[in-house]
Amino acid sequence: MKKIEIDTFLKFRFLSNPHFSPDGTKIAFTVSVPDRETNGYLSDLYLYDLGKKTVSRVTCAGDAKIWSWTAENTLIFTAARTAALKKEKENRTSFLYEISPSGGEAQCITSIPATVTGIRLLPNGRYLLTIRHDNYRDTRKKSYEVFDELPFWGNGQGYTNAKRNRYAIYDMGSGKLTYVADDWTDCSQYSVLGNLLLYKAYPWKQGVMGIRPGVYLYNLSTGETKTLIAPDSMRTGVVSLLDEKTALITATDDSYKDTTKYCDFYHMDLADGSMKLIHPYESSIGGSSVGSDSRFGAGQTFKAVGGEFYYISTVGDFSHLYKISRGGTVSGPLTAGSSCDSFDLAGGHIASMEFHGLHIAELFVDGEQVTHMNDWLTDEYDVQTPEAFSFTASDGYEIHGWVLKPAGFEEGKSYPGILNIHGGPRTVYSDVYYHEMQMWANRGYFVFFCNPRGSDGRGTDFGNINGIYGTVDYQNLMDFTDEVLKRYPMIDPEHLGVAGGSYGGFMTNWIIGHTDRFHAAASQRSISNWVSFEHNSDIGHTFILNNQGANTRTDVELLWKQSPLQFAPNCKTPTLFIHSDEDYRCYMAEGLAMFSAIKRNGCPAKLCLFHGENHELSRGGKPENRIDRMTEIIKWMDEYLK
Template sequence: MKSIEINDLLSYHFYGNLKVKDGVKVFVDGVAAEKDNAYDYTLKCVKDDKVYDLTSYGKESGFYIENENSILFCGNRKNIEKSTSLYRLSLNGGEAKEIARFDKPGMSVLGYLNENTLALMTKEKLVEEESDYEVFDEIPFYMNGQGVTNKHRSHLYTYNLDTKELVCVTKGTFDVSNAKIHDGALYYTGQNWTRKQSLYENLYKYDGEVSTVVEAKERSIQSFDFVDDKLVLIASTHEKYGLNENPKFFDQDFNLIVDWQECVGNSVGTDCALVAGNATLVKDQALYFVSTIYDHNNLYKLENGKIELVFEWPGTIQTFAFEDDTLYFIGADLASLQQLYKVQDGKVIQLSDFNKMEDTYVADPVEVSFGEDLTGWVLLPKDYDETKKYPAILDIHGGPKTVYGKVFYHEMQVWASKGYFVFFCNIHGSDGRGNEFMDIRGKYGTIDYDELMQFTDKVLETYPQIDASKVGVTGGSYGGFMTNWIIGHTDRFACAASQRSIANWISFSQTSDIGPYFAQDQQLATYYENPEKLWWHSPLKYARNVKTPTLFIHSDEDYRCPLCEGLQMLNALLDQNIEARMCLFHGENHDLSRTGLPQHRLRRLNEITNWMEQHLK
């Protein structure tokens, strides 16, 4: 039986953005292009339950189904600087035809406002670009995955296919977040801001004139939809559980429709989901939505003020759509990569087969219960022999408001194939179990640390085959923070790999793109009122205790957990003559392990794996 290899990542297909309309079913397929060190994104369609290629250019990741005969998408196939073209592709064969060109880069098509007018969206810079310096005078001045955003705003346009007139709907410092078309009008959330962006945005309507539909005030609108012509807001007040509080369903006047305690969307972590999807969809007189429950995704519907379970799935639902009463979705099954499925008469039918794992060792997650109603999983090493001793790796998820599930996680499967026990869990702070379980504000490094140590103890007790002197620990983002915290509070781990981490909540609060509000919310402290509390929760405070050889992985365009966080821990360890190393990736951001350039993703995993091999074997 073959092992899972690091380079297998280059062969995986990542699906998403499924849309169904007028009998047409189209989705996006992303795959690594090793030669170009990039990703190819192509459009695929489904006919008679068979998957066919629609495009081969490799740059199409967004589209709009025009009718049963054609789709529209934006791109720049002629590589004209600061330009976007609008293409129409016949579903009956032939090449995509350019039907319009705009002197603006990065435009995307939302759909038709009426029979001859399209709505489009793009991000624009309000001032002339400078070649060798940047000016920062507002926050956020950069955003992870977007780079420098100072004086950048997302704007909406309409384009008349007959008159060729392009009209700007939103202008100047107005910034659009989310836009949808309903009944011939364009609805969008956004705000007009300078100096400091607000967390709260109003909902507007454009039908030739702009009007305010909903004033958000102290409520954040996550998304919105129209059900039976009535507006449904998915929003949060943040009153009881802070910024991570799960949203509820409200009407246009912010009257509560139903009190939902779980999240809306897929928060199950994996390094094998590259293409975005949808969390909500309106069908008939119901709003369908994905939610994360414990360690998996379910599909629910909100109808007549009540929420009903529609479909329970043990893995992930990345994107979904309906054709009549048949559900189509892209997701991952247990210990599996993404596929396209349909659900008919209660039966799940797999329609795609690109990600094949025949004659390959894929470790099935074995559940381990610990603490007070907590759950984790263990992957057994390839060719497992109960009479032998093995090294092990504890992997800690990010967030902290995400979850680990039982779907395929490439890095963990690589380590299992290389002869490691791999164990991971969902502790307090994780998603999928309601607001109270999620809420660890002001508690970082306390209950979460204790539960991770309880889990490690339980795994070692359950599997005496693990050599307790050969256990490593790793994690990214919140998992990186926790890795930094662990090595400052125990030397039980033989080595550590801290990725895109937080070391100092005081510096983080003033350098991260989300720092000014996230640090205060999560630690219940500010640098000016009670810096002592921020410092108490900072792993750097305890760096003098570290004895664990530690690898740091960071990216110089990570604006979520900026480079200075990793550098502070690295310097603190080297200053004490503790074995430490940093691998810094240029041009990458916080999402290196998920969406980074293929060669960088391979190098990252090789760095971590080699570090574990060096210290655990």
Template sequence: MNLKRAITVDDLTNFEVYSDPQLAPNGDGYAFVSTTVNADKEYESQLFYQDMKDEKIRQWTFTKGRNSHPRFSPDGTSVVFQSDRSGIPQIWRLPLGGGEAKQITTFKNGATNPAWSKDGNYIIFTASLEKDDCIHNQEEQTKEARQKEQEENNKQPKIISRLAYKSDAGGFLDEKKSQLILYNIETQQFTPLTTADADHTYQDISPNGSVLFAANLQEEADYELTNDLYTVNIYTKELTKITKEKGIYYEASFSPSGEKIACFGNDLTYASATLTELYLFDLVSGERKCLSEEWDFELGDAMIGDTRIGASEAGPIWSKDEQSIYFLGTDHGATGLYSVSVSSKLETLYKNNNHVFGFSYDMEQESFVVGISSPTEPCNYYSFKRGDEIGKLTNANATFLTEVELIEPEEIQFKAEDGWDIQGWLLRPYGFEKGKKYPFVLEIHGGPHAMYGQTFFHEMQVLAAKGYVVLYTNPRGSHGYGQEFVNACRHDYGGKDYLDVMNAVDYALENFPFIDEERLGVTGGSYGGFMTNWIVGHSNRFKAAVTQRSISNWLSFYGVSDIGYFFNKWEHGHDLLDDPEKLWEISPLKYAKNVETPLLILHGEQDFRCPIEQAEQLFVTLKHLKKEVEFVRFPGANHELSRSGDPKLRMERLNHICRWFEKYIR
């Protein structure tokens, strides 16, 4: 008999999500961000601080809206952070000795991602500026003025001359670019550090005042998909390019002395399926070294979930003696904390079949605070020191976890038709009873170069709570299993990746007799939506399907997606004009006549990654053929709907998924 209730769609408003742990300079405590969905079904993020000695948690911010990105001053007396409490993200400073937070910036388009110089005299942040904007007379608009300006802009024609003219995150792009700005604490003056016609991303600052940033400053940046590292000195404004080899470099950090830089990156050898490498740049000798050359796993956090709101540190982070670098790694359905020496010796510091989603490192005490999620624990922070057991610091979502039954997944391993090893997980339904038969839902992840694994996933738990057996796997193309595996679906969409997910269903039916083979459902988003569309065009095995933010036609995808003009070439080996017949062969739309499975199509109207015309084509074609199909459009939603979209729409989306499966397979 179950003592706890089943989780619901509405429980999205009943748990909190932690992110961005930041240890104080003295190591006595750490700040972090907690995000919830409030009573108005809007996101709210607040800053908290936990003392490591008494373990008490103190709330620092209380304003409605989103407060995030806390960064301690070097002397630990204040914290700078970003907040949209005034209506748009701006930079604020909070004195820790007492007193209210003070607003530092009033930039028209907002200001984000603050950081301190090592001497504590300056704050560096990012602001979106047009070429001729003056940073000395920036005034923040009222909400009404912003709305009026937006309405006027929407009435004007858009003149487009760039290849990359829109993005899923930013919408239609204008002339504004992300620039780095320096704020002098004493004089309260702003100084531009970058002005090039490109977006600049802050990385780190050295002891001598060199700001490290990433940017694509190529003359034809839309055609050269690179991301180089540069430094600009805050005193001399001297600009230096660090990277010389073609590639994409990011998450870079200076060693404590400022003489070396560690960063993630890759040379695109396998296009978007290239494993992330860890590079070391010696600024004295000019040498570049790849520390991860002999490894075969993905660096950073490639875990997919639907509740990881807010950024967290994944590395690389230097040790005080500059002999080690710390980072997260993705491997076989889990992420862990790793260390590598400057001589490339790899060491696993912590990995325990769960999701380490972020960490902070204290150089003086050589200790860590790590954020961990598991399928039955949305998030918590733990203390960790090399060689010691981890110690639990927080008890997040305690009431929620006391009341709600979360299902622990059962890991499965099976052989694909060609002998490749495939990993997955199965959730039994809430209130499971032996001898009963249950309907089944197969979940297929997006990417395709990402990973399902041992993290909390609201959608999966809701489906299990509704009485479904839920299966999710990592078919070839997924991260976590090495370079050959992640590259294996390129130029073969709908091939062996399709067989992998179908073989997974075969395995589940053979080994879990409580699954009713007459009541099978399938769903997935993005690439998972493509695969859902592909499945219903090639098999009548499933009695219901839900395709989300999907791809149906690779021919049109080339010209409408914000990444289509290079993604087709990267993933399929063909552009539109190279081999349109090949792109049509792997387009699910071609096989619409074969579809007999009732299909629900869910799509955001502002999705620029997989634009809604992909859903429109599929719906109209199937409806014209008098197939069983329904189309739900989500206004204002982009490709991130299921993960960080409007909470009200996220909940509506889940309700529609449950409704469709209830109708056809319950």
């Protein structure tokens, strides 16, 4: 078997976003590939024909990232394929190309005077467009930025001041563009049924954006809008139209003032906005929280069909497709993999993109795998199978974890080990392929990872660490490390490393200030000081109160008490810091502060600051930067653990 190398991920084919054609005979989906030449990702459209049971490629220019079916069962997508069009695109003009599913040359059919970021087919030759709108477009200067609202930047979005996501109805025949809400309203989620558009939005201008958007009903025929839930009132999750009279809303009772409680299922009467609880729920709704660095692209994560609501949810350590009936009965899992990432439904068929253990996402139809673009990975390479186990931690909670043995493992031999900590904290590790950890195992390391308190999939009580970061979760991780060393005595306790990103970076920073048991650390996109984080993160002004139980105005002492920077003088562990200068989720100041603080101890430390990257460096960063990042980490671990 071949050895998994750092750059093996360049061969991956990332499948996402399946959608049935209007006639139900085909499924279009996106395939994205890392491209070293352009140092980016190329995305093209593929088709699965349900009758012929064949897979075919439709586009080949790598630019079909935003697309939709048409009513005539052709495909349209945004692109700019000539020098002249590319120049116009810079002036915020989007061009739509149409192509037949049977192939041929794509034709540019229209231009839209806006930056289109999403397309959805509507009745009567119309499309719902998601548009990125800049209210300061005509007054912006390249020499400086103006901030007059909060947040003023967004991870992966850059500077967002005065910029809004807007919904617009585009009539292909007339070229008429009709916006759903005013130019200062930020739209965040929608559901369409016939001539009804249900959507979430937050209207604001030059102020502070809240975390509780309103819910609105827009009539596509009349242009009338009805407010069903006012902004800043109830906390809502997904919204979906079940029929012309009823919507399904996931929400929490207004008595819950933080975000630790999971949303429950409600029915809403569209006539008056009244709501009825139909099913309490204790997990995430509308997406997979199973972590992996081996996916790229997004897709549909919930959909109403025939008055029933289908949704992806993480329950335990796995994410599946589920259904809740009109009467409030929740089905068992409708998919069988480790993580269902996106799906679509039509004609009684289910199309889903799923991770199945060590097999990265492929297209499944009614439970049968129909694409095999990544089978080569487990067929040709020395992929290590995670060994799962559970144990009762010192706080009485059951903790689920996994261990990867080193490639070529030999009994009686001693090996170094690396504890890896997930982000979130409301995400989960599972048994899916994780390239970074497989690469470590192929370099001769035991790799172990778990889901401590604060993780998703186990209910509000297990997932709530509001105000107690670095206490029960830290102890769970130390108990897990003890348990791993007991079960795997071939791991050398004098050669242990620890690594993690985001929340995992926070916890890595916390660990090196509280114990010397680890002999190397890699802290990535981390948090070191909750006091500063509140004011420099794109989500800081809301996240800090909802996750730390305080803010700088109410209890700065509590925030400092939970800050790893306070304990940096204790650190003796050689630590590598990885950060990106456009990471506005965990700003680079957090990594710089922790690096500076432990460097003053005389502790070996190094910081690698990646230019032009954001919080997604390890998962969606430029291919060369992803290679460099992994190279720096493995060099650091090798130096101090081997």
